Structure formats: structure tokens, C-alpha cells
Amino acid sequence: MWIWKLTPLQPDPTLASPEIPNSQIQLAKLMIWAIPMFWTVNHIVARKAPGVITPHVLAIGRWALVGIFLAWLARVELKANWDVLRTHIWRYILLGALGMWVCGAGVYQAGISTKMMNISLIYASSPVMIAVCSVLWLHEPFSKRQALGVLIAILGVVHVVVQGEWTRLAQVVLVPGDLWILAASLAWAAYSLLQKHWRSTLSAGAQLACICAGGVLVMVPFTIWELLQADTPALGRDAFILIALAALFPGLGAYWLYGWVQKTIGASRVAMTLYLGPLYASVMAWLVLGEGIGLHHVVGGVLILSGVGLVMSKQHEST
Numbered sequence: 001m002w003i004w005k006l007t008p009l010q011p012d013p014t015l016a017s018p019e020i021p022n023s024q025i026q027l028a029k030l031m032i033w034a035i036p037m038f039w040t041v042n043h044i045v046a047r048k049a050p051g052v053i054t055p056h057v058l059a060i061g062r063w064a065l066v067g068i069f070l071a072w073l074a075r076v077e078l079k080a081n082w083d084v085l086r087t088h089i090w091r092y093i094l095l096g097a098l099g100m101w102v103c104g105a106g107v108y109q110a111g112i113s114t115k116m117m118n119i120s121l122i123y124a125s126s127p128v129m130i131a132v133c134s135v136l137w138l139h140e141p142f143s144k145r146q147a148l149g150v151l152i153a154i155l156g157v158v159h160v161v162v163q164g165e166w167t168r169l170a171q172v173v174l175v176p177g178d179l180w181i182l183a184a185s186l187a188w189a190a191y192s193l194l195q196k197h198w199r200s201t202l203s204a205g206a207q208l209a210c211i212c213a214g215g216v217l218v219m220v221p222f223t224i225w226e227l228l229q230a231d232t233p234a235l236g237r238d239a240f241i242l243i244a245l246a247a248l249f250p251g252l253g254a255y256w257l258y259g260w261v262q263k264t265i266g267a268s269r270v271a272m273t274l275y276l277g278p279l280y281a282s283v284m285a286w287l288v289l290g291e292g293i294g295l296h297h298v299v300g301g302v303l304i305l306s307g308v309g310l311v312m313s314k315q316h317e318s319t
Contacts, residue, residue, distance in 0.1 A: 020264055028264035035257050036276035040284050042250035043277075045242050046111040053239040054232055055108035056223040060216055061243035063100045066251040067212025074206035081202060085210060091198055092214035095191060099255070100215025102187035105222065106180045114177025129189040131311075137193060140266050149310025156303025160278040164296030192270075196262060204260040269311055279304050 049058055071078060078085065085092075131150055134140040162168040200207050226232055233239070262270040282297045 024264055028261045031257055032261050032265075032270060033276070035254050035261070035270075036280045038249045038254035038257070039277060040280045041245060042107070042254075043281055044284070044288070045246045045250070046108055048238075049108055049242055050112055052233060053235065053242055054226040054229075055105040055112075056219055056226045057232075057235070058108055058239075058243060058246060059100065059104035060219045060223045061240075062246040062251050063096075063104065063212045063215050063219075065243065065247040066255070067209050067216060069252065070205045070209035070212065070256075074203060074209055077203060077206045078209065081206075088198070089214075091194075092210045093217060094214070095194060095198075095211045096214025096216070097218045098187040098191040098194070099211060101218045101222075103184045103191065104215070105219060106184045106187070110177040110180035110184065112177060113175050114181060129186070130192050133189065133193055134196070134266065137197070146311045149307040151307070152310065153304050153307025156300045156305075156307060157278055159296055159303060160282065160300035162296075164294070164299065192262065195259060196266070204256055204263065208256055208259055276304060 045058075049055070053061075131142060131146075135142045158166070158169070195207075202210070258270060279297070279301045282301075
């Protein structure tokens with residue numbers, strides 16, 4: 001496999017990370033529970049988008065709004081660091097391609113042809129890749145207790161998506177959308193690890209503004225191609241509402257929090273927020289769509305929360 005051909009990643013020596021106060025670490029551990037709530041909004045947007053707006057138009061609109069807003073807020077900081085940013089332009093283009101293009105338009109594209117069960121199962125592999133690669137490349141501490149937490153969380157995710165009937169795993173059939181979501185899972189793992197590797201002295205908002213610019217640049221040709229297609233729906237009020245929702249919650253809120261929390265407590269721990277997705281989605285479906293919560297949600301939720309707690313726990317045991 002290609003993973004074994006890569007050399008361990010080392011932090012950029014020119015961008016040393018300052019000592020993080022304990023109060024900030026505790027706040028980051030608290031905020032980690034809000035990230036999947038914001039991402040759940042993206043699931044609702046993805047379900048409403050087909051027939052209203054195409055994947056790349058939605059993704060580029062979402063990230064253009066986020067990028068412009070953050071760039072305006074961080075304009076003084078960005079101007080002061082312009083010389084440094086120019087030398088790292090390809091980093092932001094790559095991060096934008098991974099985080100905004102593949103994990104943005106790719107997810108919306110996946111929702112057209114695949115089922116939510118498939119999406120949840122495949123996306124659940126991303127935190128596992130992040131956690132393992134964080135140990136191999138970034139040399140982050142990862143104890144046996146945290147490894148057990150990963151396993152328990154995976155079991156919880158699978159239990160929720162198969163509704164407590166494990167025989168449904170045999171019914172999973174790959175379709176083009178599955179390949180899109182698999183690519184998004186791989187891209188998210190790479191996005192998380194590269195952000196941790198390429199340490200930045202920029203604030204979380206300024207960093208995200210630069211990544212948005214890179215992602216928008218990558219998506220421009222694909223967006224133009226979509227707009228030129230005869231079956232592309234005209235942009236109307238519903239389309240702009242979806243863009244605004246995607247920009248505000250899963251865009252601005254989730255990505256900013258994810259970057260800040262990851263910078264504070266590490267890539268492997270913040271990756272566990274992806275396991276909370278099915279649990280939060282179930283609750284939102286009950287509150288917003290009136291769908292009931294079954295026993296499999298309760299059992300799966302207990303497993304997921306227990307696994308997240310183990311991975312986030314402070315552990316003195318050696319890996």
C-alpha cells in the first residue's frame with residue numbers, strides 16, 4: 001500500500017506551536033461536541049439540493065461566502081502575513097481541493113446516487129485513518145484505551161446505520177456515490193493530517209479564509225462546466241437559501257471549530273467527532289422531520305459516546 005512508502009511527517013520547524021493553556025484545552029474538549037451538530041445541517045442541505053442546485057455550484061457558493069466573510073474579518077492579519085502566505089500558496093490550494101472540493105462537492109455528488117447507510121458506513125473509516133496516521137506520521141500519543149475507544153465507536157456507528165440488524169451489512173452494494181464518499185473520507189483524513197503537519201501562526205479564521213480561496217480556485221472550472229449543462233436548474237430563492245445554510249453552519253461554524261479544536265488537542269481526538277454524526281442526525285430527524293428514535297439509536301448512541309470518551313480521555317499509559 002502507498003501508506004508504507006511515505007516517510008513520517010514532522011512539524012514545520014519554522015512554525016513552532018506555543019504552549020497551550022489548560023483552560024483552552026478544556027474549552028476545546030467542550031466545543032468538540034458542537035462540531036457534528038453543525039455538520040448535521042449539511043446532511044439536510046444535501047437531501048434538499050437535488051433538483052434545486054448542482055453539487056459544484058452549491059459547494060463554490062458555500063465556500064466563497066465563508067472565505068469572503070473570514071477574509072474581511074482577518075484582513076489586517078492576512079495583509080501583515082502576505083509574504084509568508086505567498087510562499088505557501090500551493091499548500092492552501094491542496095488543502096482547499098481536499099477540504100472544500102472533494103469533501104464539499106464530492107459529498108453533494110454522492111448524495112444523488114447512494115443511500116445514507118452507505119454514506120455513514122464509509123465515512124466512518126475516516127477517523128480511523130486519521131487516528132492511525134496521526135500515530136505513524138505525526139507521532140501523536142495514542143494509548144490502548146484510545147484504540148479500544150475507536151473500536152467501540154465504530155461498533156456504535158454500524159449499529160445505528162444498520163438499525164440494530166447486523167445482517168444488513170451484507171446488503172451494502174457499491175454505486176458511484178459510494179466511490180465519491182470514499183474519496184471524501186480519504187480526502188478528509190489527508191486534510192486533517194496536513195493541517196496538523198503544516199502548523200500555522202495564523203488564527204483559525206485567517207487560516208480557513210486562505211483554504212477557502214484555494215478551494216474556490218480549484219472548483220471554478222467544474223462549476224462553469226455544470227452551469228453550461230442543459231439540465232442544470234436555474235438559481236432561485238431555494239438555491240440561495242441552501243447556499244446560505246451550508247455556508248453558515250457546516251461551513252463557517254464546523255470548519256472553523258474543527259481547525260481550532262484540532263490545533264488545540266490533536267488530529268486523532270477531534271477526528272472522533274465524525275462518529276457523533278449518526279447520533280446527532282437521529283436526534284435532528286426526530287426533532288425536525290418527526291422520525292422516531294428506536295432502541296438501536298439508544299444502544300448505538302451509548303457505544304459512540306463511550307468510544308469518544310475513551311479516545312478523548314487523558315491517558316498516561318504508553319501506546
